[in-house]
Amino acid sequence: MSHKHVLPELPYAYNALEPHYDEATLKLHHSKHHQAYVDGLNKAEEKLSEARSTLDFSLIKHWEREIAFHGSGHLLHSLFWSNMSPPGGGEPTGLLMEDISTNFGSFEAFKKQFSAAAAAVEGSGWALLVHSKEFKGLRVLTIEKHQDVSLIGAIPLLTVDVWEHAYYLKYQNRRADWIAAWWNLVNWNDVQNKLSKCK
Ligand code: MN3
Numbered sequence: 001m002s003h004k005h006v007l008p009e010l011p012y013a014y015n016a017l018e019p020h021y022d023e024a025t026l027k028l029h030h031s032k033h034h035q036a037y038v039d040g041l042n043k044a045e046e047k048l049s050e051a052r053s054t055l056d057f058s059l060i061k062h063w064e065r066e067i068a069f070h071g072s073g074h075l076l077h078s079l080f081w082s083n084m085s086p087p088g089g090g091e092p093t094g095l096l097m098e099d100i101s102t103n104f105g106s107f108e109a110f111k112k113q114f115s116a117a118a119a120a121v122e123g124s125g126w127a128l129l130v131h132s133k134e135f136k137g138l139r140v141l142t143i144e145k146h147q148d149v150s151l152i153g154a155i156p157l158l159t160v161d162v163w164e165h166a167y168y169l170k171y172q173n174r175r176a177d178w179i180a181a182w183w184n185l186v187n188w189n190d191v192q193n194k195l196s197k198c199k
Pocket of ligand 1: 029033077161163165166
C-alpha cells in the first residue's frame with residue numbers, strides 16, 4: 001500500500017499575494033486545480049497497486065502516464081506555492097546570488113532568460129530554475145504540461161506556472177504581464193534553502 005498524497009496548505013492566506021496574484025485565481029488554483037492533481041495521483045497509485053495484486057498490467061501505459069502527469073503536477077504546484085511569499089520579490093543575496101551570477105553572468109541576464117523561457121512555453125507548462133549535480137550548476141528549463149521535462153535528474157528550485165488557469169482571470173492573454181507580476185512574489189529565502197539541500 002502506498003501512502004495517500006494530500007494537498008499542502010498554503011503558507012499564506014488566499015488574499016495575501018494581492019495585487020500581483022488575485023485572491024479568486026489563487027483560491028481556485030490551489031483548492032480546485034491542485035486538488036485535482038492530488039486526486040489523480042492517488043488514483044494512479046491505487047490502480048498500480050491493484051495491478052500488482054492482480055498481476056494484470058494491461059493498462060500499465062495509461063497509469064504510468066497518469067502518474068507522470070498528476071504526480072508532476074502535484075510536485076510543481078507544491079514548489080510554486082512555497083516559492084512565493086507576500087513580501088517577496090527583489091533580488092537574491094549571498095550564495096544564491098553568487099551561483100546565479102556564475103551560471104548566468106548576472107541576475108539581470110538570468111531574469112531575462114527565465115522570463116523569456118516562461119513566455120515561450122508552447123501551450124501549458126512551466127519555467128523553472130534547476131540545480132543539476134551532473135552539469136555542476138544552475139540551469140533554466142521549460143516544461144510542457146507538467147511532465148515533459150527537458151533534463152533528467154535536475155532538482156527544481158524555483159518555478160512559475162504559465163498554464164492559462166494560473167493567470168487568465170486577471171491577466172487574460174497577457175502572459176508576459178503575469179510573469180512580470182510574479183517576480184514581485186518570489187521568496188528568495190525559499191529558493192536558497194532548496195539550493196542548500198542540493199549541496
Ligand atoms: Mn497550475
